[in-house]
Each structure stands twice: as C-alpha cells, then as structure tokens.
Amino acid sequence: MFLRCTVWPMAFVERIPYKGPLSIDLTPHKDIIFDLPQGALIRLAGEKEGIDGVIEELNISLVAHASVLGLAPEVLARINQDTTDIGEIRSALSKAEKMVEVLKESLALKVNDRENDIGTVVESVRKGAKKVGPSIEPPFERTVKYHGQIALKAASTRKKNATAAEAAAEAAAEAAAAEAPGEAAEEKPGGTK
Numbered sequence: 662m663f664l665r666c667t668v669w670p671m672a673f674v675e676r677i678p679y680k681g682p683l684s685i686d687l688t689p690h691k692d693i694i695f696d697l698p699q700g701a702l703i704r705l706a707g708e709k710e711g712i713d714g715v716i717e718e719l720n721i722s723l724v725a726h727a728s729v730l731g732l733a734p735e736v737l738a739r740i741n742q743d744t745t746d747i748g749e750i751r752s753a754l755s756k757a758e759k760m761v762e763v764l765k766e767s768l769a770l771k772v773n774d775r776e777n778d779i780g781t782v783v784e785s786v787r788k789g790a791k792k793v794g795p796s797i798e799p800p801f802e803r804t805v806k807y808h809g810q811i812a813l814k815a816a817s818t819r820k821k822n823a824t825a826a827e828a829a830a831e832a833a834a835e836a837a838a839a840e841a842p843g844e845a846a847e848e849k850p851g852g853t854k
Contacts, residue, residue, distance in 0.1 A: 783808040
C-alpha cells in the first residue's frame with residue numbers, strides 16, 4: 662500500500678469507507694416530486710409543531726363532521742395522501758442528504774490529499790534547486806506559485822494588519838494628546854500665572 666508523505670505535519674483525518682446507499686431511485690416518486698422556480702419556496706406554507714396530533718384528530722373528527730362543515734370526503738383523502746407522500750419524500754431526502762454530506766466530505770478530503778502532494782512536489786523542487794541548481798525550478802513555476810498563494814496572502818494580511826495597528830496607535834495617541842489638559846500654563850514673571 663502506498664502511503665502519502667509530506668515534509669510537513671498533516672492533520673490526521675480518519676477515513677471510514679462509506680457503506681450507505683450509493684444511489685437513490687426516485688422513479689416511484691416521479692409523480693410527487695417537482696422542480697419549482699427559484700424563490701417559490703418562500704411563498705409556500707410550512708409544517709407547524711403538532712401536525713401529528715392534527716392528522717390524528719382530522720381522521721376522527723372530519724369523518725364524523727365533514728358533511729356538517731360542507732367538506733367533501735376527498736379533502737381528508739388528500740390530506741392523508743399528502744401525509745404519506747411527505748413521509749416518502751422525507752425518507753428519500755434523508756438518504757440524499759447523507760449522500761451529499763459524504764460527497765462534500767470526500768471532495769474536501771481529495772482536495773486536501775492533492776494539495777499535500779503538490780506541497781511535497783514543491784518542497785522537492787526547492788530541495789532539488791539547492792542540489793542541482795535553479796534550472797530545475799522553471800518547469801515547475803506555476804506549481805510553486807500556486808502552492809505559495811496562501812503564504813503570500815498571509816504575508817499580505819500580516820502587513821495590512823500591522824499598518825492598520827500603526828494607524829490605530831497613531832490615532833489613539835493623537836486623540837489622547839487632544840484630550841489631555843494642556844501643559845501647565847507658563848508662569849509669568851513675578852510668580853503669577
């Protein structure tokens with residue numbers, strides 16, 4: 662087994678093979694899933710706390726009182742079908758969310774692995790330049806520049822922060838000088854102020 666190595670310490674991240682579902686078949690749900698226009702969710706009503714008790718109550722009370730209320734039996738049938746559909750969609754969504762989570766984590770891990778390997782190459786180029794001379798660096802110019810972006814950004818941020826700290830210190834000193842009472846009034850000849 663090939664082990665990745667690098668010249669600087671890496672954070673250890675345990676790799677657990679994913680044993681969950683690798684695909685979701687939404688075919689059985691094709692008649693109950695929809696692609697809405699962007700922003701449409703804002704206008705839709707959401708489920709509130711206590712829905713399970715409401716469904717239970719409706720299945721008793723609406724059966725007994727639908728005709729008095731002027732409601733067709735189809736209303737309760739639609740509510741019950743929507744409740745069943747919601748359960749199926751939630752089940753599929755739960756599986757899909759786990760798959761998306763695993764894909765995001767796997768992507769981050771693979772990007773991390775690649776970045777570490779690029780760092781290993783850059784370190785070898787730098788060491789090689791010391792051994793065989795700078796002629797080894799030009800073929801890896803973009804790689805070295807790419808890898809150094811974080812260090813350059815960090816240096817730029819440190820410089821910006823230092824400049825801001827100096828400016829803040831100067832402003833604080835000027836403000837303190839402006840707020841401090843003036844120097845003691847000079848004494849006039851004869852001992853008076």
